[in-house]
Amino acid sequence: MxxxxxxxxxxxxxxxxxxxxxxxxxxxxxxxxxxxxxxxxxxxxxxxxxxxxxxxxxxxxxxxxxxxxxxxxxxxxxxxxxxxxxxxxxxxxxxxxxxxxxxxxxxxxxxxxxxxxxxxxxxxxxxxxxxxxxxxxxxxxxxxxxxxxxxxxxxxxxxALSDLSIMKEYASRQGAFYNAALRHLGLAFGSLAAATVIGIPLGILCYHHAGLRRIALPILSFLQTIPSLAMFGIMIPLLGWIASTVPAAKAIGIAGVGFAPAFLALLLYSLLPVVANMVSGLQSAPESVRDAARGMGMTLMQRLFRVELPLGLPVILAGLRIALVQNIGLAVIAGLIGGGGFGTFVFQGLNQTATDLILLGALPTVALALTAAIVMDVLVEVTQPSQSAQHTQGMPRKPS
Amino acid sequence: MKKNAIKWSTIVRVLLVVLLISLVVMPTWFSWAFQPFAPEKGPIIYERASLLSLSLSHLGLVALASIVATLVAVSLAILVTRPLGTAFLPLSRTITNMGQTFPPVAVLALAVPALGFGTGPTLVALFLYGLLPIFENAITGFSTLPPATMEAARGLGLSRWQRLIRVEIPLALPVILTGVRLSVVIALGTATIGSTVAAKTLGEVIIAGLLTNNTAYVLQGGLIVGLFAVLIYDALVQLEGLLLARYSISND
Structure with a gap:
């Protein structure tokens, strides 16, 4: 409007x-x-x-x-x-x-x-x-x-722009840049995928059991509140302990520093938007529609897959959008705990007071976040039922 | 059942507050707990700066940025929801949507080339980023006022100014406060990262731990910051509930 x-x-x-x-x-x-x-x-x-x-x-x-x-x-x-x-x-x-x-x-x-x-x-x-x-x-x-x-x-x-300082920083670390980009994408999308695999069943359970919902959602909100640097930091001893006590965990590459703690921290942060929007998405089916489905003799599963999930899809996708954009931003912090990604350049640049190295990390992150937001917004809109039903966007983004 | 639940949460709250205060004021009490995480013969408790002064500076930074951001954001939201300012409404929506896509860390990192290192850029980044959620919620608050109430206020002969102060702001307050809460939580987290640009905050303890491979520092800083964030978030939620309850009672 x-x-x-x-x-x-x-x-x-x-x-x-x-x-x-x-x-x-x-x-x-x-x-x-x-x-x-x-x-x-x-x-x-x-x-x-x-x-x-x-x-x-x-x-x-x-x-x-x-x-x-x-x-x-x-x-x-x-x-x-x-x-x-x-x-x-x-x-x-x-x-x-x-x-x-x-x-x-x-x-x-x-x-x-x-x-x-x-x-x-x-x-x-x-x-x-x-x-x-x-x-x-x-x-x-x-x-x-x-x-x-x-x-x-x-x-x-x-x-055409290769004479600019930021492009010179890029030219001298092309290999590192592509590794960082891959790692950043891996962290952001990988943890989103894991959060989806865990969050969707958890969301469905929360939708059906009010008791579980009352416990799970506040816990997830509190997790979301913890400042990212603290969360990433706390993951280090936790995963270090797991790696040292469970040999199998160590064998698959779980360690106190690097990829694993960053991945787990991002996973925990993305659970709230995924689960909360899953619940409100499923709840968004009008009571009359649900009654009709029940009247038609649909089973619980049929109602879920044919009625509640399709109708709630825009809200569910909006949750994934929030989680993805948030993950892309938060993955920068992984640079501080040896987790790789664009954050590596940001924090190296801050250490060396080399402005253009900071930009080499920050600008791709911003561009990635904006692109992801636009693409996900389009997805949300495409799945919106044609009667232009207005859904609230659900949960807020996670801070830093 | 319900009563029991309230009691439990109060006990947990009090315990957490006591834990937090003792962690900040009497860090040496916890040496035994952090000992296993410290490197051999390395320091266990962070002593390069007092945890109390770091906490105060951290909270002060957040409070200052959030108060200024609230004042500016609410004023701007009032402006763009008046007839004169409506032309700016779509643009300001675009700015808030795009702005909130910017990762807070990136905002902080980008503030450094423009403003240099220290507390200054952190404060500016906290303020700028803090504006967005408050502004967004305030716009929602001011543009979804119940039409019947507004009509009644006009019918009573209240002037525009009176309507704003007595009707619109109180009605929009809960939504605005939700924005403030979001903004404060974001600011607490961003201020923590602010120590990478030499702002004096609790993040310093975590960063020192990461740089010297001293997990005891990391845990100490992480616990204190995490407890502050969770307790402040909880307090603001309680405040919102209180205001909402008070308002709906006086409204009946």
């Missing part, structure tokens, strides 16, 4: 706000040039970056993009403006980096500065605002996401 946009002369109020913020961001340093990867860089505004043949097209498309975002009655134009602005942004970034590096020394590094990040945020928000106005169908959204991901991969693969 989109409320009618107020505003004089067909101007979009959020568009005006974003444009003002965008123009202000143009005054902030667009890029920074540093003597090496550790020291703080010198900020350069957009017009100090390179020659006019680079700056004018870039700045012009950003400015035109922001202006196109102003017209509230033409969401498609606003969307095009956001795309144009983003193109200008990446043009400036890719074209000026090699020019800045020329003659700046062997270890010199260029990175995007505050201005770039603010403009990126402004243009992405403009895009999101225009898309909200257009309210595309789920499949269109999925297509858009796929396009964006493809463009991003082409951009990164083309080498």
């Amino acid at each position: 989109i409320p009618a946009r107020a505003g004089t002369f067909g101007l979009s109020a959020p568009g005006v706000l974003l444009a003002l913020f965008g123009f202000a961001s143009l005054l902030a340093p667009f890029m920074t040039l540093a003597a090496n990867r550790i020291v703080e860089g010198k900020g350069l505004t957009a017009w100090q970056l390179a020659g006019p043949e680079v700056i004018y097209p870039g700045l012009l498309s950003i400015i035109i993009g922001l202006i196109l975002g102003l017209f509230s009655s033409w969401p498609r134009v606003r969307l095009a403006g956001a795309v144009l602005g983003l193109a200008g942004l990446f043009w400036l970034l890719s074209q000026s980096a090699p020019q800045l590096l020329q003659g700046a020394g062997e270890y010199a590094r260029v990175s995007p500065g505050l201005g770039f990040w603010c403009l990126l945020a402004v243009l992405i928000l403009l895009m999101a605002d225009a898309l909200t106005q257009l309210s595309p169908r789920p499949m269109t959204r999925l297509g858009l996401l796929l396009t964006i991901v493809t463009v991003l991969f082409i951009l990164l693969g083309s080498g």
Whole structure:
């Protein structure tokens, strides 16, 4: 539901706000040039970056993009403006980096500065605002996401950005990066899979037995409350003890540090959203429908599989979405206990005060979380019964 | 049966509070318990900083960030649910949805390049991230007010301001408080990780344990932080229940 946009002369109020913020961001340093990867860089505004043949097209498309975002009655134009602005942004970034590096020394590094990040945020928000106005169908959204991901991969693969400091950090640890990515995905999806295998039967049991529900759900909520660093830490002696007392556990790779404690901690955190949404999903079948099913002589199992599960599917999937997004974020902490994943780079970067190494860990995590959220939202919407029944999203996300 | 259950939970609560206080104030009492986890001849109890001062600084950080976040988030939610601000409602929904997808750890890590190390970036990250759940819940609270009650308030001749203070805020309060609780729990966890960027919090004990392979430290820090989180969460749930009960009685 989109409320009618107020505003004089067909101007979009959020568009005006974003444009003002965008123009202000143009005054902030667009890029920074540093003597090496550790020291703080010198900020350069957009017009100090390179020659006019680079700056004018870039700045012009950003400015035109922001202006196109102003017209509230033409969401498609606003969307095009956001795309144009983003193109200008990446043009400036890719074209000026090699020019800045020329003659700046062997270890010199260029990175995007505050201005770039603010403009990126402004243009992405403009895009999101225009898309909200257009309210595309789920499949269109999925297509858009796929396009964006493809463009991003082409951009990164083309080498147009390889002069940037973060890409140099990547180039010097490509192998480690892919291992970290695999490990991160393994932790996030693996623990989700395990939580689903445990959580779905547990959810069904909780749905049928109010007594179990009253015990299990509060325990899971309290588990969810424990700060992640504490949870990961407590897993270490626990699993270390199991490994030292049960030889079979050690044989399959369970140890106090590394993958196992991280996996178990993530599994415990994802149980609450899976189980709680399983219960509320099953409960979401209207009483009249359940009565009809009973009247038709359906058995308990038939009712579960033919009525309650299909009707509760959107809520159940919403639970999986929360667990997945939360797992992707929390898997970063695994980097602190030798569990691998993108967190390794984040904490290495924090130790070395190497900003771009931090970003090399943090940006893929954020991108992964956003992608997972969008894909799961589409799934939730596709499974929604056509009568546009409004379900609550269920349990909140887990903190950090 | 019901009465019995209440009694039990009270006993458990009191015991946990006593355990927590003694863990923080008299850590040496527990040497025997942590001994098996410490490395041979290594230190058992964390002594580089007093656990009490770390706890106070941790809780202070969380309290400050949460109070400011609550004030700002509720004010913003009031703004976008007024007729003048409705144009911003879809955008603010988008921001909260996207923002909450950002992992708190990533927010913290990204605050460092912008703000440097120390307590400052942690505070900013806690504040920014804490805004989102409160804002989201406050918007839900203010936009799902019962129409009949609002109509009655208008019929009574209450001004906009009076309606906001006397009707809308009290009605939305339980939902807002749920957001505050979520936000506080997130802040407690994120503050723990804040010690990786040199903020003075209880996470320091856990990190020190991880770096020196001293599981006794890890357990000590983990237990204290975990107990704080669980007890604060529980207290806020009780508070919500209390307010809700009080409100519905006065409403009858």
